[in-house]
Amino acid sequence: MTELTYGADGEESVALRAFTEKAYLDYSMYVILDRALPHVGDGLKPVQRRIIYAMSELGLQNNAKFKKSARTVGDVIGKFHPHGDSAAYEAMVLMAQPFSYRYPLVDGQGNWGSPDNPKSFAAMRYTEARLAKYAETLLAEAGQGTVEWLPNFDGTLSEPKVLPAQVPNVLLNGTTGIAVGMATDIPPHNLKEVVEATVHLLENPKATVSELNNFLPGPDMPTDAEIVTPRADLLKIYETGRGALKMRAIWTKEEGDIVVTALPFQSSGEKIMEQVANQMQAKKLPMVADLRDESDHENPTRLVIVPRSNRIDAEQLMNHLFATTDLERSYRVNMNVIGNDGRPQVKPLNVLLSEWLSFRQDTVRKRLEHRLDKVEERLLKLAALMLVYLNVDEVIEIIRTEDKPKPVLMERFDLIEMQADYILDTRLRQLARLEEMKIKEEQEALEKEKDDLLKILGSDRRLKTLVKKELQKVAKEFGDDRRSPIVERGEAQAFNESDLLSSDPVTVVLSEKGWIRAAKGHDIDPSALSYKSGDGFKFAARGKSNQNVLLVDSTGRSYALPAHTLPSARGQGEPVTGRLNPPSGATFEAMITGENNQKLIVASDAGYGFIVKLEDLFTKNSKGKALLNLPENSKILPLLSVPESEEAVIVAISNEGRMVAFPIDELPELARGKGNKIINIAAARAKERQEFVVAVAVLVSKQKLVVYAGKRKTVLKGSDLEHYLGERGRRGNKLPRGFQKVDRIEVQ
Template sequence: MTNTIDTYQDGIERVSLKQYTEKAYLDYSMYVILDRALPHVGDGLKPVQRRIIYAMSELGLKASSKHKKSARTVGDVIGKFHPHGDSAVYEAMVLMAQPFSYRYPLVDGQGNWGSPDDPKSFAAMRYTESKLSRFAEILLSELGQGTASWQPNFDGTLDEPVALPARLPYVLMNGTTGIAVGMATDIPPHNVNEIVDACIHLLEQPKATVADLCQYVKGPDYPTDAEVITPAADLLKMYETGRGSTKMRSVYHKEDGDIVVTALPHQTSGAKVLEQIAAQMQAKKLPMVTDLRDESDHEHPTRLVITPRSNRIDTDQLMNHLFASTDLERNYRVNLNMIGIDGRPKVKNLHTILSEWLTFRKDTVRKRLNHRLEKILRRLHILEGLLVAFLNIDEVIHIIRTEEKPKLVLMERYGISDTQAEAILDLKLRQLAKLEEIAIRAEQDELSRERDMIEKILGSEARLKTLVKKELIAAAAAYGDDRRSPLVARAESKAFSEEDMLSSDPVTVILSDKGWIRAAKGHEIDVEGLSFKAGDKLGFAIKTKTNQPAVILDATGRGYTVATHSLPSVRGHGEPLTGRCNVPSGSTFEGMLSGKEDQLFLMATDAGYGFIGKFADFQSKNKAGKAILSIPKGGQILPPVAIDSVVDHYVVALSNEGRMLVFPVADLPQLAKGKGNKLLSIPSARVANRDEYLVAATVIADGQRLIVHAGKRHLGMKLDELEHYRGERGRRGHKLPRGFQNVDKIEVE
């Protein structure tokens, strides 16, 4: 960069705006990342949290002390360590005190500290009282033992710890969220026992993989009894990459016909959930629910009651819809971004996090042992001097009484150090009388044994690991508990479609020859007796239900989907289908079908081709419809035939020349669209000239009767009487008896 800072004679430094803004923004970015938004892997705290905990410990607000006004803590924090707004500090403090926000709260509060429905409804800091919780001991218990690095506070008058000497990997215990510049963090909470087990395994097997560690760390453990339903494979990927998401689902049970929700996902408001359900009820999008109640109280913190319309409602299906459409099920982003022991922010996987923390912990234990060793050596040195004083007590007293500079005389006379001489001079007269050689030697022996033990640990990496392991086990025994959020495998939730919301009432759909459509309630209507517009007549009529759409086929093989519940009444002539669908001008309609999503149909053309299709594949939300049947040259569509099963059902294909072929339905392919396979062999030239074509194709099963109509004559045959006409699919078939060479139609009874 060519731009540099220039200093002029007036003493004013001048810099380009581009250079200044770049540096200012970079400084601000680094400050936000390192000193505000991201936690440190060592103690798992952001600076404001660390300063609150440290300030409370300096005020003597330990778990065994009495509560004091929160304003006192906040004042100390902003006055000594964190020069920001009091509201920001107090909100951070409140979060650490809320048992519904933190899995293991660090602050023990008295007064109104908010509620799960409204976490920000806490009282002002002048009203609430607080002290540190027992769990905060894992961060503070070793603070005065030479374990922490110190740095000056904002004005350089005090020192504050760079990171607290955490006895557990706290960064994963309560988790945290934060937004920095260009990066963010979302760390979920975990169970103490599971994390400690993983740490111990990693101590014993440093080459363990993330998959090995996930045998102990099953998944996040939130401060709620709701279920974590994220698949194990997704959790493993999340821990391997440091990024992913988790999903929580409410817990419910049935009680006297009602649905009772007893646990909500983390940070979910019961009042908001009820509002979301009520909004669907008011919009008439949830007709199967008649009442909502919030029966939560002190004894039952979460008890939301949902009353279905009747006992026939499938409550599991209803809850599946509510999971998909309300906060009864929530996703949580996971981004394991934190400041490592190298002082740099990075997204870390589970193995890296625990490895770095164990490195931090071993370094902390090593500092603690060195600090203790120094104290022991100093005490042993003093005890040696006291022993000299005891053995020569009369002369020592004489020197102190008579000499002007007794320290120098003692040092010269007995060859003791300045520290030893100072310790002798600091003794009170009555203490000299109590000095006993046995007591001094006993203390020397005890301290010597402790010194030897510490020196052995410091001299052996294996012994150091063993000590760390024992301390982890002790901490887990003291602060660990059972998992709160069960890990459960659940199917994906799915919201009701518009059709699912509709009542399942019988309805008959009538389509006229000219394409006018309408619907009549029930299945008993006499469609032959209906009136039509002048020049129009009955085309097709099907029996279906209001929650099942209908698909109309035109002469080109396209299918158009219409919602049966919205069709006009049978009292009028209906409305033209062209008003609902973009049907080509002059197109005629050749068939209509309806049923459940998995209902199978035989789709065929009189050219002798067909296939089996599922009704769901024929539907389309596009007004222009979708191509279903490919029609060979000279062919026409035959009416679709519903199929109950592909097992023990047979296709009957019959040509106008009286040729009939019977073959199993299973011989036909199941397709979503297309031409299909050959049903009955008809030469293509005869099809094109309309010399021979299929009169009908239908399906028959055992117990049913096939009736063939030829003019005024008809012939009835059961399935076992059709043996003569059975053959392989695509054959020419056999001719019917004389008199049935020109077949009009066939029916199945």
């Protein structure tokens, strides 16, 4: 509580911290309760409620003549909403736009904006408006004792606290609002589905959100685009009151062209065209040749994307556009509303509908009680009229002769004051028309109505039945089919840089001194290219221009360079160290290119290795990434491609002429590390370089292995290899005499 102190001159003073804290809290509560959040009862924010009520007070029903919007706005801000006219008019425009509201509350005439630019509406002095027919569901019962009235801002008029909505408008049109410390984002829904879910909850008060989800599967936007959020995620949104959903444009193929026919809610075709055009100008969409907007009155949305050729994958292209433009949009859901208790809260679907049903049942009860009072009052008046009819001469005589006829009439005929007043207010000409039969007929009808009202008010079951019938009647009158189909789609993926590049064959060449270049085609002889003085050919890798060139250095680190960025082979290239930063003294010992899922064998001459996917060698870091842990004094062996055959055999030969062969599936697949033992070489001998692996090869059926030792060579095939088959990591068997010092091997 703020503590006041008084100065010598009687002035009040309060601590600045206490004052500012109270002032900010007061302001935030005002924004939350009286500006930004909707009420669960009618789903309206105060400005919207005041606009609807002011229009009804002006007689602007659905069948009335249109009236200038400025007149409505003037009444709203002059009588109920003391804020800016532009803010009030914008709120009114939003309720009139069929592309913004699922069920518009205002029927506008003139320029009320377009889906491309919702704020392109004309000024309020030009447009005209009246209430839409749907607004009847909010106003029809306002004069039937259902509304709690509050004084307006200056206390001269009354305004409704909440309108007596006949359906859960809070879900039907949704709303967005930003308060202090909280916000609301409720998407629009379909009237028929909401009513079905509400009726089910009315009949089964303990129904779960999952059960209600069968009737209300998801939001229904004022557009024909698809909702692509999985149903499980939609259910989670309704269970928690929070989440996000996605909408995606609908497209078809017409004579090779891609035609977009429906856009997500609040997406602008003009902006989407601009987004696609920007990508085309930036050469990020080489597969698109042309772009046209053919939208017209008959086809409100018709965006045409022309692929460069029939070979372009339309699905893949649209997936890219969904990921990079407003052809797919995400919407936050935060079902934060002011409840019946006057407090803001994020509510799950079952709680929100339960609160609305409580509000609706209370409203219907008030309406019935109000009607019952009117019926009873009319019955008393009819009873007084019957007395007049039966004793007309005596009544006239009392009125003519008595100075104060009212008390005399009350005493003579046992009347209450209201009945006596009614008799005295009855005109003489009416007395001549009083007919006993007409009075009795009206009495009977009213007595029956009174009896029905009492039965309904005395039974919760009858009251619920009445609420149910009225809900179904509104759904029948205003309901329509779902506009936004709910379809589960895969996640949209944008093209990466390699997808946007042409897939041309290239040969990447690395020289002994570390100069790199790329030649078009696979039919060139790398060794015949010109090299700088003292330099020569070292490696060549054949691949495609949209692939990465992967290099491995003498320390076991891997590096990547996009092939399309390498200099042409017309020149002598550029030093690879200009782009990469290997450790001091390291040299590049392997180079390869290919598909990401291609498998390789990475091994050291210490006898260790493993299988790795080519994509595991990739890194954007110019310093590379650790791939193979090399034991001391060991070197990396050339990279080997792994064939798809399941019968492939790995062969390893040491410099001392020992050879072992084993099935390829015995070597594990790793992303990096030292690997497993391929052939057994004693660690001490490997460290001293007394023994090391000369080569590792992969053989499939019918392939031959050629072993070279100086000028001698031997060919091993079929049964010859069986002698060397064993388990991975064994010492292996000796090669024939004369091959104790192996130089190299070849697979034929």
